[in-house]
Amino acid sequence: MKYDVYTPLLLSLLLAVVSPVIGGRMAPALAARVLTSAAVLTAAATTWSLILLATALVGDAPPVVREAREDGHPLTDPVPEVIGIAACLALAVVCRRVHRALRAQFRTRRALHRLCAGHPADTELIVAASPLPQAFAIPGRPGRILVTSAMLGALQPAERRVLLAHERAHLTHRHGLLVTAATLAATANPLLAPVRTTVTFLVERWADERAADAVGDRTATARALARAALTARRPRPACALNFTERAVTRRIAALQTSPPPRLWSAAVAVLALGALPALLAADATNDLYQLLAGVLT
Template sequence: MRYDVYTPLLLSLLLSVVAPVVCGRVAPALAARALTSAAVLTAAATTWSLVLLTAALLGDAPPVVREARENGRPLVDPVPEVIGVAAGVALAVVGWRVCRAVRAERRTRRALRRLVAGRPADTELIVAASEVPRAFAIPGRPGRILVTSAMLGALEPPERRVLLAHKRAHLTHRHGALVTAATLAAAADPLLAPVRSAVVFLVERWADEQAAAAVGDRRTAARALARAALTAGRARAACPLNFTDRAVTRRIAALRTSPPPRLWPAAAAVLALGALPALLAADATGDLLGLLTHALS
């Protein structure tokens, strides 16, 4: 309890350091799934560690202290009281951050669904007349692809196929769910913010690879990315593929090389890194229960 309860926080830092390395060396589909799973496990473990640190204050509760003294048993304080109080405050902050993240995700989804409200249910592609170059993959049942006329007009026919294949990959592989899971994990554990950024980048790379495979030409996919970014820059709008120039440059460079290997051992190591905090948190739980049981029995 004295050490295990703190290790999930340290492992959060380690996972954040590992995430950028995994981004460039493991196939995007595998890396995105592994990092998201590890982030969710680690965030759950760190949150539970805060619960344990707060629960340790129960050892100072008057009924527990009184009964332990009546039975002549020594009462071991598992953590200093100040740490327990700080953990309680941190736990409240975590709850507030997660609730805020959930509300933001819901607002975003409602706003996207309003853009396609009233359209026929069997229509996947929706073209909106607009001078702003944008493209969205809108998850749901059914999933929709919304593209503005300005974006379509800026791309050549092969590049349009790349764009549509990219957005279709987001819907097919439920990338929105992965990003949401990573976002909530980072809300619960701010140390995981770099992991969330890595997952966002990886799902875009994943969609890039799917688009390149769909059109059968990686150079065309890279050219479509570059043209979309340049068009958005001229229009002074947010990049329609939702990335900064540096990230787009990295994606274009990746498409000009061979697809990265799957590297299952690296993905397994990431998953093990995510499972370790959960195991340590479980061990700390057993230690705390043992201390309280000893004091009350």
């Protein structure tokens, strides 16, 4: 309990440090999945560690102390009282941050789906008459691809195929769920913000690779991405997966080289790094249970 309960916080820093390296060297599909899984496990473990630290205050409650002394039970303080109080405050902040993030996600998705209102359920592509060049995938059931007339007019026919294949990949592989999971993990544990940034970049790279496979031309895919990036200038809704949203220069450079390898050994290492905080939190839980059971029974 003394050390295990703090270790998930340290491992969060390690995961944040290695995530950009993994994102740059591993196949984006595999990297996005393992980093998201590791981030969710780590965020859950750090939140549970805060709960354990707050629960440790039970042993300092005056009735518990008095009864333990009367029964002759030994009293040990697993954590300083100030740390337990700080953990309670941190838990309140985490709950508020997660609640606000969920509300923002729901509001944004409702606004996006209102844009698609009135179209048949089997309509995947929606073209909006607008002078603003925009194109993004709208997750949901059904998922939609929203493209403005200005964006279509800025692209050549072959480049339009790339754009649609890219957005369709977001829907097919449910990239919205990965981004949402990584975002909530980083909301609960701000130390994981670099992981969220990496995952958001990776799902764009993943869609780029699927688009390149669909059209059979990596150079044409890079050219379409460059033209769309030069055309689009305004920010997009936060939970929409946009064609030109993330690190366009790096994505174009990646398309001009061969696809990165899967690196299964590195993937296993990242998953182990995510699972370790959960195991340590479980061990700390058992230690606290043993401690409180001896005092309260």
